[in-house]
Amino acid sequence: MAHNVIISKPDKTVNTTIQLTGSKSECNRALVIQALSKGVVKVQNISDAADTVTLAGILSEPKFSGFQNTENEKALPSVEGLGGALSEINVGPAGTAMRFLTAYLTLQPGEFLLTGSERMKQRPIGILVDALRKLGAKIIYAGVDGYPPLQISGGFEQQTNRISIKGDISSQYITALLLIASQLQQGLQLEIEGELTSRPYVEMTLSMLQQAGIQHTWEDNVIAIENQPFTDASIWVEPDWSAASYWYSIAALSDEAELFLPGLASYSLQGDSVLTEIMANFGITSQFKDGGVYLKKKPKPTVRKIFDLKSCPDLAQTIIVVCAALGHEATFTGLETLKIKETDRIAALQNELGKMGVKLIEKGQVYKLDLSEKFIPQKIAVKTYEDHRMAMAFAPLACIIPQVEIEDYRVVEKSYPAFYNDLEKAGFAIQEV
Numbered sequence: 001m002a003h004n005v006i007i008s009k010p011d012k013t014v015n016t017t018i019q020l021t022g023s024k025s026e027c028n029r030a031l032v033i034q035a036l037s038k039g040v041v042k043v044q045n046i047s048d049a050a051d052t053v054t055l056a057g058i059l060s061e062p063k064f065s066g067f068q069n070t071e072n073e074k075a076l077p078s079v080e081g082l083g084g085a086l087s088e089i090n091v092g093p094a095g096t097a098m099r100f101l102t103a104y105l106t107l108q109p110g111e112f113l114l115t116g117s118e119r120m121k122q123r124p125i126g127i128l129v130d131a132l133r134k135l136g137a138k139i140i141y142a143g144v145d146g147y148p149p150l151q152i153s154g155g156f157e158q159q160t161n162r163i164s165i166k167g168d169i170s171s172q173y174i175t176a177l178l179l180i181a182s183q184l185q186q187g188l189q190l191e192i193e194g195e196l197t198s199r200p201y202v203e204m205t206l207s208m209l210q211q212a213g214i215q216h217t218w219e220d221n222v223i224a225i226e227n228q229p230f231t232d233a234s235i236w237v238e239p240d241w242s243a244a245s246y247w248y249s250i251a252a253l254s255d256e257a258e259l260f261l262p263g264l265a266s267y268s269l270q271g272d273s274v275l276t277e278i279m280a281n282f283g284i285t286s287q288f289k290d291g292g293v294y295l296k297k298k299p300k301p302t303v304r305k306i307f308d309l310k311s312c313p314d315l316a317q318t319i320i321v322v323c324a325a326l327g328h329e330a331t332f333t334g335l336e337t338l339k340i341k342e343t344d345r346i347a348a349l350q351n352e353l354g355k356m357g358v359k360l361i362e363k364g365q366v367y368k369l370d371l372s373e374k375f376i377p378q379k380i381a382v383k384t385y386e387d388h389r390m391a392m393a394f395a396p397l398a399c400i401i402p403q404v405e406i407e408d409y410r411v412v413e414k415s416y417p418a419f420y421n422d423l424e425k426a427g428f429a430i431q432e433v
């Protein structure tokens with residue numbers, strides 16, 4: 001089976017409609033809410049992202065959801081019974097599934113071994129485990145302290161309703177706690193210590209809980225949720241703005257382009273919708289009408305020199321690659337969390353941009369592109385490091401480099417399985433090698 005693809009640009013101007021799959025962030029929250037509500041809350045427009053399929057599969061098992069979920073038909077169970085006593089659950093590379101299930105399983109009767117891919121075993125989870133233990137949950141490390149796999153004994157007597165948690169490593173720990181908060185006997189008062197990274201993801205969690213009837217207060221750095229029931233609701237998942245970023249990037253790297261992305265609205269729960277503002281710097285206009293967004297390229301000189309990506313870390317690779325490709329010597333901040341994602345995204349960017357003579361220089365918390373030795377090769381072979389966003393952020397380089405080879409190209413399935421089909425639809429040639 002081929003592992004790589006070579007992408008070449010279309011013969012004519014990109015002018016098409018791309019229907020993006022649902023946001024995996026919204027979906028994975030909605031699935032946990034649905035399971036906690038025992039099916040009272042429904043989910044519509046479920047994503048086909050592998051991370052969502054994995055979580056839906058796990059939660060559709062009656063022993064984990066406490067109800068028979070027949071709605072998520074795309075679900076692929078990835079659960080194995082271990083001698084009846086301990087159930088092993090493997091989330092593969094899905095960070096949100098790992099973090100959300102860690103909290104969720106502490107409330108479910110049973111003994112669980114929660115594990116994931118080799119990379120997942122290197123992604124820290126100690127901050128969340130410590131917080132859950134303070135609440136009274138029973139979790140032990142089955143491998144290295146501070147990292148998955150975790151052994152969780154579900155069901156616990158709550159010891160306190162007030163805990164504090166560091167906010168600058170991953171917002172997913174905070175989301176995991178907020179998702180279960182209303183089901184804790186004493187509710188939860190969560191004090192966020194220090195800076196909060198990826199803040200829009202916490203706001204997304206609270207908005208979605210609110211759609212499911214769960215009220216909260218957020219005063220200064222304390223988010224409080226009382227014990228309360230979910231109410232009948234149907235949550236509609238928006239298309240994925242992070243996936244949209246690759247289409248904005250294609251438009252930015254083309255002389256001309258016109259695209260329609262149905263389902264995206266100017267108001268979104270996803271912080272990555274800030275993309276429209278960021279991409280305006282590269283001459284992309286976004287017009288919201290007909291139930292979606294039209295993007296158009298209008299060449300203009302790029303003015304913005306500093307991009308703070310703390311609130312939208314999943315856009316970092318897209319924007320850095322666009323700046324490098326356009327020869328825009330920009331500076332980036334808010335990239336601290338990139339080293340603990342699917343791969344060390346800083347190192348991966350440095351390696352792959354190096355193949356076109358571009359340096360991404362780290363100076364404390366500031367990263368600067370050095371384009372003094374930049375060149376446009378005839379061909380580039382991009383390693384993807386088991387990171388979907390490396391593949392999708394570099395693929396648009398095909399607009400300016402005749403042949404872009406993406407190694408281990410199927411990594412995109414984590415969030416956007418139809419990526420290459422959509423590229424073909426837009427006129428790109430995709431050759432498996």
Ligand SMILES: O=C(O)C1=C[C@@H](OP(=O)(O)O)[C@@H](O)[C@H](O)C1
Nearest residue numbers: 025096170171172198201313337
């Ligand atoms: O809550 C979420 O759905 C996510 C939060 C972000 O992670 P961090 O909070 O770890 O930055 C983001 O990078 C990830 O892709 C999805």
Ligand SMILES: C=C(OP(=O)(O)O)C(=O)O
Nearest residue numbers: 093094095096314341342
């Ligand atoms: C960081 C990501 O995902 P996760 O942390 O959920 O694995 C991502 O999709 O870019």
